[in-house]
Amino acid sequence: MNVSHTTWGFAARLWDGAAETALAWWRSVYLGAVVLVLLLSPSSYRGQLRARMAYQLYVQTGPVLLGFTALAALLCAVITRIVIVTALSYGLSRYALEMVVRVLVLELIPLTACLFVAMRCTIPNGSQLIQMRLRGHADVLQRRGLDPVRSELLPRAVGGLFACLTLAALSCVVALVTVYLSVYGFTLAGLPAYTRLFGHVFSPVVTLVFTLKTAFFSLAVALIPLSSGWYSPLQRLRHEGRELGGLTRMFAVLLVIEILSLMGNYY
Template sequence: MVSVVSWQRAVQDMGRAVLRWLAGWWHIVHFGALLLVLALSPSSYSGENRLVLARRIYIDTAPILGGFTVLCALVSLVLTRIVVVTALSYGLSQYALQLVIRVLVLELIPLTAALFVALRCTLPSGAELSQMRRRGELEALRQGGVDPLCREVLPRVLAGMFSTVTLAALSCVVALALAYLAVYGFVASGLPGYTRLFGQVFSPAVALIFVLKTLFFSLAVSLIPMASGLYDKADSSSRASAELRGLVRMFAVILLVEVASLVGNYY
């Protein structure tokens, strides 16, 4: 009898956990649709909201742009050198640059930029929103006639997306330039072959997948932490609880996007 009761309680607990999991993802989908409407509405960019948006974009992009670009340049230079030397030793030098472009530009840089922005900007912003919700600051804004989604949430989401795309785009340009210098040196004679190789790698389908993957990465690292900060009901007021839930959901979406892009590029 005791075992039957324990089994029933386990099933009930599992059912409640599944319902909470589904409710969490439904909140994210609903939250994303709501922010999409706000992002396309001209009234969201009037007056004080423009200043808040500009400030958030600067805070989430400028302090990390230089450091991330330098770090990406160093890693790109080291990886390029390793790939080129290894390809030469096996007599496969004609494939070295193509491998560098595919590994660095198509796969590693967008993923690294998204995770870097998430850890430095959007996850802490989501935890900050959770704290503001618990302290009643968002409700105070609403009672004062200010939409908290337009004033506090939308700028954070757009700033996270802008930061991710900016870091990925700049780092890709730096990686491509360093790959050329590592192989051809400071001469222009290799530009025709390099541009032809770049065009072979970035076919229209691959370029479209690359753009969509970067966009979805930026959406995942910007939207999910904010939704978790607004809707998750934590048992404690610690910032770590909101960050952890946002981190798990964010990694799940990033993994799905990465798998889908790999299937689209190589199958």
């Protein structure tokens, strides 16, 4: 009897956990759809809402541009040097430059940019939403006739999405320039060969996969932490003070996107 009761309790907990996980994933998808609809709505760009959105676009991107650019340049220079020296030691110098471009621009840079934005912007934004709900600020906005999703969540989501796309594009340019300078130096003699290599690497299929990967990376980083902070049960938040399930889902989505992009590029 005790064994049967224990088994039934374990099955019930397993079912509750699976249902909670499925609900959390559905809420993330639902929030993405809501944000998309609000982005296409002209009313989201009027008056105070436009000012709040512009503020989030600046505060999540502007202060980190210089620091992230320097970090990306340093990272690219170090990795380029390591790969080229290793390739030369094994007699594979003819493949070194292409490998550097593929590894840096196609794989590492977009992921690094999105993780940087997650740690710097979107995860703290999710924590801000949690504190806002715990203080009852969302209920106050609703009593004033304001939609908290439109006034508080949407600007943060748009700011995070813009930061991811901007830093990813900027870091790709920085990577290409850094790789060229590391290999050819301050001369234009290697520009024709480097341009041909760039065109060879970025075929139409690879370019499409790269664009889609960067876009989905940005959506995952911008939306999942906010969804976790906005929809997590208040009772749990009061007890734990934080929500780690959203971070797990975000990293899982990033991993799946990266695997799919590798399959699209190399298989």
